[in-house]
Amino acid sequence: MIKEYSGIAPKGDILLIQKLCEKLEGKSFLHVNSTREGGGVAEILHRMIPLLQDLGINAKWEVINGDAKFYDFTKKTHNALQGNEEIFTKSMWDHHYEVNKANMKKLSLGADAVLIHDPQPAPLINFRSASSKKRNKVWIWRCHIDVANPASNVWTNMKKYVKNYDAAIFSVAKFCKSLPIDEFIVTPSIDPLSDKNIELSEQEINAVAEKYSIPRDKHILLQVSRFDKFKDPIGVINAYKIVKKYNDCRLILAGSPATDDPEGEAILNEVKNYAGNDPDIIIMLLPPDCHRDINAIQRMSDVILQKSIKEGFGLTVSEAMWKEKPVIGGAVGGIPLQIVHGVTGFVVHSVEGAAFRIRQYLNNPEMARRMGQRGKEYVRNNFLLTRQIRDYLSLWYSLKNKGKNVIEL
Amino acid sequence: MGKRIEPFNFKQCVSIVKSTGKHAKNLRELRKRISQVSDESIYHHVYQYFLKGHILEYTNDFAHWAGEHLEESALSERLTSIDPYTGEYTDEKSLVKRLASTEPYTLDSVNKVRKELIREIDSFLQAFPEPHDVVKGNEFYFNETVSLVFPVGVKTRNLAEFLVAIEHIDAGSIYYHFYDSRVRLGEGMVDDFSRWIEHGLGKKKLADRIRGIDPFMHSIESIRTHIREIVEKYVRADMEGVAD
Numbered sequence: 001m002i003k004e005y006s007g008i009a010p011k012g013d014i015l016l017i018q019k020l021c022e023k024l025e026g027k028s029f030l031h032v033n034s035t036r037e038g039g040g041v042a043e044i045l046h047r048m049i050p051l052l053q054d055l056g057i058n059a060k061w062e063v064i065n066g067d068a069k070f071y072d073f074t075k076k077t078h079n080a081l082q083g084n085e086e087i088f089t090k091s092m093w094d095h096h097y098e099v100n101k102a103n104m105k106k107l108s109l110g111a112d113a114v115l116i117h118d119p120q121p122a123p124l125i126n127f128r129s130a131s132s133k134k135r136n137k138v139w140i141w142r143c144h145i146d147v148a149n150p151a152s153n154v155w156t157n158m159k160k161y162v163k164n165y166d167a168a169i170f171s172v173a174k175f176c177k178s179l180p181i182d183e184f185i186v187t188p189s190i191d192p193l194s195d196k197n198i199e200l201s202e203q204e205i206n207a208v209a210e211k212y213s214i215p216r217d218k219h220i221l222l223q224v225s226r227f228d229k230f231k232d233p234i235g236v237i238n239a240y241k242i243v244k245k246y247n248d249c250r251l252i253l254a255g256s257p258a259t260d261d262p263e264g265e266a267i268l269n270e271v272k273n274y275a276g277n278d279p280d281i282i283i284m285l286l287p288p289d290c291h292r293d294i295n296a297i298q299r300m301s302d303v304i305l306q307k308s309i310k311e312g313f314g315l316t317v318s319e320a321m322w323k324e325k326p327v328i329g330g331a332v333g334g335i336p337l338q339i340v341h342g343v344t345g346f347v348v349h350s351v352e353g354a355a356f357r358i359r360q361y362l363n364n365p366e367m368a369r370r371m372g373q374r375g376k377e378y379v380r381n382n383f384l385l386t387r388q389i390r391d392y393l394s395l396w397y398s399l400k401n402k403g404k405n406v407i408e409l
Numbered sequence: 410m411g412k413r414i415e416p417f418n419f420k421q422c423v424s425i426v427k428s429t430g431k432h433a434k435n436l437r438e439l440r441k442r443i444s445q446v447s448d449e450s451i452y453h454h455v456y457q458y459f460l461k462g463h464i465l466e467y468t469n470d471f472a473h474w475a476g477e478h479l480e481e482s483a484l485s486e487r488l489t490s491i492d493p494y495t496g497e498y499t500d501e502k503s504l505v506k507r508l509a510s511t512e513p514y515t516l517d518s519v520n521k522v523r524k525e526l527i528r529e530i531d532s533f534l535q536a537f538p539e540p541h542d543v544v545k546g547n548e549f550y551f552n553e554t555v556s557l558v559f560p561v562g563v564k565t566r567n568l569a570e571f572l573v574a575i576e577h578i579d580a581g582s583i584y585y586h587f588y589d590s591r592v593r594l595g596e597g598m599v600d601d602f603s604r605w606i607e608h609g610l611g612k613k614k615l616a617d618r619i620r621g622i623d624p625f626m627h628s629i630e631s632i633r634t635h636i637r638e639i640v641e642k643y644v645r646a647d648m649e650g651v652a653d
Contacts, residue, residue: 010579010581011561011578011579012421012423012561012579012581012582013423015421015559015561015562016421016423016557016559019559020557148546149546170428173426173428173550173552174432174546174548174550176428176430176550177430178430179430182427183427183428183430184425184426184427184428185426185427185428185552186425186426381580390423391425394423394425394555394557395425397557398425398555398557404555405449405553405554405555405556406555406556406558407555407556407557407558408558408559409557409558409559
């Protein structure tokens with residue numbers, strides 16, 4: 001399977017994955033999260049587990065189960081870790097612990113390396129066997145959430161579990177916490193072979209344009225994101241309106257409704273009203289699993305925006321860059337890590353800034369092309385799935401060689 | 410029989426980033442942290458900046474932060490001018506001694522860089538003693554790395570093979586042999602390529618030309634281009650019987 005990435009991912013990443021798998025051959029690597037389907041973590045695990053198995057690692061994936069009360073609590077925890085104030089009671093935290101305890105009895109947690117994803121299964125560390133600690137086995141907690149500014153108390157409660165791990169992984173340096181354990185930084189990634197990102201034929205792109213009645217007679221500006229105020233869809237429309245005075249173009253806002261956000265419906269209606277009767281603004285509500293269609297819509301676009309005003313990592317930027325598209329992103333979350341301003345795209349701070357950069361791209365196709373090419377190379381070197389797998393294995397191997405800053409393989 | 414030529418064994422270095430848990434929100438805090446953090450952290454923020462592969466107006470993370478987040482252009486320029494790769498080529502005796510050492514890296518030069526960073530910040534703070542805080546979220550986060558070094562399975566025995574390899578190896582391999590070698594082998598040391606060309610192939614003049622490429626002034630891709638052009642020119646001249 002790793003060979004499928006040959007010619008796509010950097011040679012060094014593939015080679016290092018192979019070398020580390022030789023060193024770790026036959027060892028078990030268990031991942032635990034709370035859902036088998038939906039969400040970025042499950043998506044990556046579906047691809048990563050068979051790939052590691054193919055390379056001789058005994059990779060396993062377990063999913064914890066809980067009742068409605070559990071999921072309601074973990075949703076609140078997720079929001080609170082991202083900064084929203086939520087009300088928690090001791091009985092909620094107790095239930096979180098008890099659900100994990102019940103899962104522990106059903107799951108097989110014995111492995112040479114255990115990677116626990118996100119807060120839902122974090123208490124499992126308390127059920128780690130004493131022998132696991134002694135026998136050079138490692139337990140790592142992987143946080144995929146923006147925890148830079150958590151609401152009060154939620155982190156204090158989470159920390160009680162996290163500090164018991166051997167190491168923690170965060171996506172961005174500023175998400176790291178003051179912990180008595182090793183903290184690594186591993187940025188998320190996109191899979192170049194998934195439906196979202198795989199190369200498509202011109203024929204398929206045309207078919208998608210026809211399917212959704214997207215005319216291709218004008219430049220297309222695109223933002224793909226759920227209808228959420230933090231993605232600033234109104235700001236994108238305002239930027240489009242400024243550009244439209246100078247350059248004829250069409251704006252597509254494509255995304256799925258934010259079903260878990262009570263404000264989602266209201267935002268969508270606000271966006272629709274704001275767009276009014278402009279025939280050149282296309283608002284597309286797509287089911288969350290039509291990745292190939294989104295891929296085609298990205299590929300038919302001329303400029304791709306992610307003008308967020310608050311963002312976790314914002315991997316849609318890397319997805320656009322992988323398709324060699326000139327990108328414009330808000331200066332928030334992980335977006336500036338993906339867009340090297342003026343090199344792989346533009347980072348903006350205002351509607352006017354976004355409009356100016358769109359106009360620059362539309363008036364300088366050669367510059368747009370160059371930025372797009374550099375963007376793809378940047379993603380190739382930094383944000384592909386192979387890099388994330390490489391990092392997980394390197395991290396595991398480094399924990400087995402603790403104290404060394406340079407490890408010769 | 411002539412002396413057997415040791416092939417050049419291309420290696421690569423991949424680093425995983427670790428947080429030190431320390432950060433700074435203004436220049437005074439930055440100065441304090443720079444004086445406290447590990448050599449590995451300074452090494453990461455200054456030397457490994459070149460691994461990012463894009464040289465804009467900055468040459469290290471501190472200058473980048475001063476320019477982009479503190480918005481102190483003069484300080485940023487001064488920090489950008491700190492060249493961690495300056496140093497005279499050390500004599501062969503020191504090199505042999507260094508190569509025999511079991512320590513994987515010598516970070517002597519890192520402390521010089523640390524002092525230089527502090528000197529520039531102190532001088533700036535003397536003129537502007539009340540530094541302002543950056544916007545929340547834009548603090549400087551001190552990291553360090555764990556590096557894994559591995560052979561990439563490419564060995565070259567002559568310049569023709571070397572030319573093919575230099576064209577196709579990952580940027581990470583060029584970084585390891587052209588930049589990282591200077592730290593790995595100690596202050597004043599040179600890149601691995603020119604060492605092999607001089608001591609393995611016996612071509613001192615060609616080695617000197619490669620040493621003439623200033624690592625501080627180029628991105629990795631432009632280093633690749635320069636090396637390729639210099640070696641290509643030499644090979645062509647060699648074929649025509651006019652090489653040095």
